[in-house]
Amino acid sequence: MDIKISQIANLPTTFGEFKIQAFKEGEKEHLVIFKEPLKNGIIVRVHSECLTGDALGSMKCDCGDQLQYALNMIAKEGGMVIYLRQEGRNIGLFNKVNAYALQDQGLDTVEANHQLGFNSDERSYEMVEFILKHFGIKEIKLLTNNPKKIESIKGVEIIERLPIKIAINPHNKSYIETKKNKMGHLI
Numbered sequence: 001m002d003i004k005i006s007q008i009a010n011l012p013t014t015f016g017e018f019k020i021q022a023f024k025e026g027e028k029e030h031l032v033i034f035k036e037p038l039k040n041g042i043i044v045r046v047h048s049e050c051l052t053g054d055a056l057g058s059m060k061c062d063c064g065d066q067l068q069y070a071l072n073m074i075a076k077e078g079g080m081v082i083y084l085r086q087e088g089r090n091i092g093l094f095n096k097v098n099a100y101a102l103q104d105q106g107l108d109t110v111e112a113n114h115q116l117g118f119n120s121d122e123r124s125y126e127m128v129e130f131i132l133k134h135f136g137i138k139e140i141k142l143l144t145n146n147p148k149k150i151e152s153i154k155g156v157e158i159i160e161r162l163p164i165k166i167a168i169n170p171h172n173k174s175y176i177e178t179k180k181n182k183m184g185h186l187i
Helices: 051-055 063-077 092-104 109-115 126-134 147-152 173-183
Strands: 003-005 009-012 017-025 028-035 042-048 079-084 139-143 157-162
Touching: 017 063, 017 126, 028 063, 028 126, 042 063, 051 063, 051 092, 063 079, 063 139, 079 126, 092 109, 109 173
Parallel strands: 042 079, 042 139, 139 157
Antiparallel strands: 003 017, 009 017, 017 028, 028 079
């Protein structure tokens, strides 16, 4: 992998004071948001980009809520968020909007992805191993409900899975049920 790594910068936020560093992998630019000290056993949230949830406050998913949950926890306890540019489970924003349209017609997220010719989840996590190795981290507490993430993250020992508890609303109820029932999420 040919990865370019930015310098580290300060990032004061409404959640707390963080540091950030970007990792450029081809055309994708990933971001690490962290609070020092970085040591083995830190809390790590691997978060895939969700423009509609993270930036626009969409209630159709729980992504923005999960990101805020992670940033609040890390501001208090230390750790990092690895923000991977894998919009829409890595089908891209254009296809995600088309999947949303299919969901508006009654399909769930898995069915919509399949209708568009994609797998249920197209994400990959090789970049996580690279980033954690860059920071010298060999053991983490992974903040996730997704068992695929636990299985897919290599090169580091996951010493604990920390659940993310997010409130269900009428707009994301079906989405969360699909994650639990069809994708095995630990909700």
